[in-house]
Amino acid sequence: MLSSYSAELAGLAGARCVVTGGLGFIGSNLVHALVAAGADVRVVDALVPQHGGDRRNLDGVEVEVLAADLADVRVAEFVAGAEVVFNLAGQVSHHASMVDPLRDLDLNVRSHLAFLETLRRVVPGCRIVLTSTRQVYGRPERIPVDELHPTRPVDINGIDKLACEQFHLLYGTVHGLRPTVLRLTNVYGPRQNLQKDDLGALPVFIRRVMNGEPIRLFGTGEQQRDCLHVDDVVRAMGAATADRAVGEVMNLGHEKSWSLREIVQAIIDASGSPSTIELVPWPSELARIDIGDFRADWTKAAELLGWKPSVELADGIGDTVDFYERHPWYRSST
Amino acid sequence: MLSSYSAELAGLAGARCVVTGGLGFIGSNLVHALVAAGADVRVVDALVPQHGGDRRNLDGVEVEVLAADLADVRVAEFVAGAEVVFNLAGQVSHHASMVDPLRDLDLNVRSHLAFLETLRRVVPGCRIVLTSTRQVYGRPERIPVDELHPTRPVDINGIDKLACEQFHLLYGTVHGLRPTVLRLTNVYGPRQNLQKDDLGALPVFIRRVMNGEPIRLFGTGEQQRDCLHVDDVVRAMGAATADRAVGEVMNLGHEKSWSLREIVQAIIDASGSPSTIELVPWPSELARIDIGDFRADWTKAAELLGWKPSVELADGIGDTVDFYERHPWYRSST
Numbered sequence: 001m002l003s004s005y006s007a008e009l010a011g012l013a014g015a016r017c018v019v020t021g022g023l024g025f026i027g028s029n030l031v032h033a034l035v036a037a038g039a040d041v042r043v044v045d046a047l048v049p050q051h052g053g054d055r056r057n058l059d060g061v062e063v064e065v066l067a068a069d070l071a072d073v074r075v076a077e078f079v080a081g082a083e084v085v086f087n088l089a090g091q092v093s094h095h096a097s098m099v100d101p102l103r104d105l106d107l108n109v110r111s112h113l114a115f116l117e118t119l120r121r122v123v124p125g126c127r128i129v130l131t132s133t134r135q136v137y138g139r140p141e142r143i144p145v146d147e148l149h150p151t152r153p154v155d156i157n158g159i160d161k162l163a164c165e166q167f168h169l170l171y172g173t174v175h176g177l178r179p180t181v182l183r184l185t186n187v188y189g190p191r192q193n194l195q196k197d198d199l200g201a202l203p204v205f206i207r208r209v210m211n212g213e214p215i216r217l218f219g220t221g222e223q224q225r226d227c228l229h230v231d232d233v234v235r236a237m238g239a240a241t242a243d244r245a246v247g248e249v250m251n252l253g254h255e256k257s258w259s260l261r262e263i264v265q266a267i268i269d270a271s272g273s274p275s276t277i278e279l280v281p282w283p284s285e286l287a288r289i290d291i292g293d294f295r296a297d298w299t300k301a302a303e304l305l306g307w308k309p310s311v312e313l314a315d316g317i318g319d320t321v322d323f324y325e326r327h328p329w330y331r332s333s334t
Numbered sequence: 335m336l337s338s339y340s341a342e343l344a345g346l347a348g349a350r351c352v353v354t355g356g357l358g359f360i361g362s363n364l365v366h367a368l369v370a371a372g373a374d375v376r377v378v379d380a381l382v383p384q385h386g387g388d389r390r391n392l393d394g395v396e397v398e399v400l401a402a403d404l405a406d407v408r409v410a411e412f413v414a415g416a417e418v419v420f421n422l423a424g425q426v427s428h429h430a431s432m433v434d435p436l437r438d439l440d441l442n443v444r445s446h447l448a449f450l451e452t453l454r455r456v457v458p459g460c461r462i463v464l465t466s467t468r469q470v471y472g473r474p475e476r477i478p479v480d481e482l483h484p485t486r487p488v489d490i491n492g493i494d495k496l497a498c499e500q501f502h503l504l505y506g507t508v509h510g511l512r513p514t515v516l517r518l519t520n521v522y523g524p525r526q527n528l529q530k531d532d533l534g535a536l537p538v539f540i541r542r543v544m545n546g547e548p549i550r551l552f553g554t555g556e557q558q559r560d561c562l563h564v565d566d567v568v569r570a571m572g573a574a575t576a577d578r579a580v581g582e583v584m585n586l587g588h589e590k591s592w593s594l595r596e597i598v599q600a601i602i603d604a605s606g607s608p609s610t611i612e613l614v615p616w617p618s619e620l621a622r623i624d625i626g627d628f629r630a631d632w633t634k635a636a637e638l639l640g641w642k643p644s645v646e647l648a649d650g651i652g653d654t655v656d657f658y659e660r661h662p663w664y665r666s667s668t
Contacts, residue, residue, distance in 0.1 A: 101447050113435050153500060163497040166487060288508045327347045
């Protein structure tokens with residue numbers, strides 16, 4: 001689907017870009033697209049074992065990689081000259097954040113604050129596009145959820161990501177960086193780590209269906225999610241480097257939402273798997289941090305960026321299953 | 335004014351209470367009131383030199399004091415058996431938070447998160463009343479500002495205090511602690527550190543006026559503030575231990591707001607000082623984090639706690655000036 005990137009990333013040809021978390025799922029897809037667009041790309045990635053980053057995600061492209069946390073002193077020299085920073089580094093597991101709250105704070109807030117201090121010193125005025133999460137809203141009071149919806153996160157990860165957003169925006173208003181925040185919903189597609197059970201529901205579904213295993217859904221399985229193909233996220237990140245997006249917070253999402261049951265069925269249909277769906281009761285420790293149904297209102301991104309999602313779920317799932325069939329190591333445990 | 339505490343704190347007679355930041359301004363006033371009410375009080379205070387805590391603030395009462403950060407391992411044993419924790423520890427200087435953002439994060443967020451982990455392990459189910467700040471709202475979109483106003487802090491300290499609030503509420507919903515958050519406006523009264531220039535405008539005004547020095551106000555001097563006497567805050571903290579306040583966030587404030595110029599004039603009037611008022615241009619680094627006029631809507635606290643402010647500005651300033659005349663060390667530099 002790479003050809004669809006061209007319009008939004010064309011303006012970055014020749015631009016010096018840094019992608020943090022560039023060995024991870026969304027980050028590595030972005031790096032492939034930026035390189036294809038002719039950007040000068042560097043990657044910072046801490047390669048935290050639990051996080052799903054993998055050097056093989058950048059197979060086929062030549063970019064310089066610094067394996068380091070954002071707070072590492074080596075980052076300053078590495079980011080010198082950057083015009084655009086795509087900041088995707090961080091821990092995404094809600095469950096891990098509840099098990100070790102201080103670690104999530106360090107990874108998702110403290111390291112980013114140190115990184116912002118580095119950027120304002122080394123590359124004042126640089127553009128920075130941060131990926132955040134719908135989790136900052138907590139349980140929706142209304143659907144679809146727009147950017148004016150109250151932000152009341154229901155887990156440590158959501159609180160930390162919200163603080164991280166606010167630091168980025170503050171460094172725009174007081175220190176001259178030029179930030180944009182994109183709040184993502186459930187993202188799926190190639191190069192996602194499928195082996196870990198706490199990086200999101202979709203990669204677990206994909207792995208288990210492709211391996212022919214049964215799928216367990218909590219509760220009724222009717223929870224609504226507006227899934228977004230990673231290509232659409234990459235296009236939005238390119239569009240978000242426009243000057244008019246500076247200082248803005250925008251949701252990304254899809255026109256449609258689907259139930260978890262429908263999403264699993266789409267994966268089963270695409271892969272021809274014999275997997276079946278089982279409904280099981282909510283584990284109490286997860287029920288307390290579940291947000292119920294969700295669909296984002298992304299009118300603002302449409303208006304400001306001229307962006308809209310281009311990939312339908314059935315097509316996107318088909319593309320994704322096809323990718324993992326061609327790259328079976330993603331589904332194996334090694 | 336101690337007699338006015340009786341109603342709100344009477345229910346805490348015999349209760350095991352911990353006051354963090356208990357050597358500081360509001361904390362020490364609370365400790366005096368709790369001891370007078372017959373509570374069993376312990377104090378944790380890190381005595382950070384820049385923060386204004388002082389052992390002399392507890393002259394005249396006998397309470398056990400642990401000089402430690404909230405994240406200190408000794409805290410667990412010290413808080414064992416606590417029924418109510420009044421959590422006032424932290425850094426209040428907006429300016430300091432901008433100069434050293436990571437330190438503010440450590441003091442106002444990381445240490446509190448570690449403290450919450452300690453509490454849920456050692457005293458699960460305990461009541462915890464956190465003092466927060468109107469700074470979490472940022473620049474008001476409307477006045478008075480109620481608790482549904484968007485939270486968009488304009489400085490590091492405000493971002494950190496908001497994250498701290500959210501952690502407290504989360505430990506209520508998922509871990510069984512019973513938190514209440516009180517958002518304070520400008521608080522004045524006895525036992526405030528007057529010597530440091532970045533702990534709030536009011537103590538600087540009081541020191542300079544009582545020392546006969548000129549007062550410089552930024553801009554027009556017409557910025558509105560709803561000042562609250564510390565006795566009213568102490569009464570609210572007592573009332574906030576009621577079960578119906580669990581899980582709630584409430585503003586405290588006054589019916590009236592005053593301009594900074596009126597506040598300074600009230601101090602001049604109360605002290606008979608020859609001080610004069612000068613208007614000077616905003617320093618740019620402060621202008622960027624100024625919030626303009628502010629007045630809190632505290633209807634929720636009135637309804638839920640049966641609380642309302644009882645001290646008028648002129649009376650409260652008179653009482654405050656009188657206290658510092660009787661305790662001149664607060665105004666000296668040693």
